[in-house]
Amino acid sequence: MSETFAPDDARPAAVPLRAADDAAGQDLITRWAERHGVDAARRLAEAEDLADAVAKEITPENTADTYAKSWRVWTRFCVFARLPELEGSRGSLVAFVTWMLREGRANGKGYAPSSAGTHLAGVVVGLRERGCAVTRDDQAAARKALDGLAVKLLQEGERRGRGQAAAAEVADLYRVVRACPGTLAGDRDKALILTGFHYASRSQDPAGLLSGDVALVSRGLVVSVLTGKTKHSVRDAKINYQDDPEICPVEAWKAYRSRLAAEAEPRWSQPDAPAFVGIDRHGNVTGGMVPDSVTRAVKRISARAGVALSWTGHSLRIGLATTGRKKGKDAVAIADQGGWARHSRSMNGYFQRVDGWEDNATVGLT
Missing domain, CATH: 1.20.5 (Single alpha-helices involved in coiled-coils or other helix-helix interfaces)
Incomplete structure (x- = not known):
């Protein structure tokens, strides 16, 4: 122009x-x-x-990807329902969540309520980005409909989704460490799991770390997490030496970095090199790990150790929250360490897994 x-x-x-x-x-x-x-x-x-x-x-890359996927689901719905794509009325949003639960997936099956909720949120963002007004009341009506329909699914005996991810526990850490082979890859796995547990890592966190982001200090490690999804998750997480060196994240990190320096090219030990590297079956470094490879590694490591409830990429994060809660750690300290907002709903949801067991009406009845 x-x-x-x-x-x-x-x-x-x-x-x-x-x-x-x-x-x-x-x-x-x-x-x-x-x-x-x-x-x-x-x-x-x-x-x-x-x-x-x-x-x-x-906007984090994975968040942008989620928004894009949600918009594709919305466009499929609009074609199906013959509704205008750029109109986020109360009726269209309620119809959208109903359709998602009934048949919204590409294979004709319904989404799990949690996935439908994610797509609803993404579509509201997408509509507003495209200049379409979506009121709080209209969004709330769709959310209320989604919650009500999700309850009806449960009443009808239909459970969808993978359920809650398993939490890593201290006993699991011993199993994992003892199952790791005495190789560079094994030392990498120990460091990945033990440090990740102690700073409540998401899969993208270790994948985004450079070796210079992990500082060895007199009392332990300072891990500078710079790839968080929110302002709270970008943080310097301090990890203390632990009493038992077998599962001490600081000792595991030192052993991994020493072995990496001895067995790999010097460039992989530079401050601007990835903190956690991929290693092939011959012991050769293949490059930095990415979020998907971290998730696969966590699953593989837990399976190798025979952990009863297989881990997902979120298990280390949940493990820090639940273990800290059981140990009586302050909620604010847990939130700051793991990069949650101090009144985070997700963190409090993890707490609920362990709350209510000690002061419980069934304790000591028989």
């Missing part, structure tokens, strides 16, 4: 900015020009573009 603001009435015909790419954006710039003048309107439009760019930059 080459036109500029008309000087006689200060109304912009068109502006070569992303903020004016749709009618709503052009109307907004017109109002700014009328209130503040042409130059100020252009600067405000540029600020809008910057805000959009910053929002895109700070």
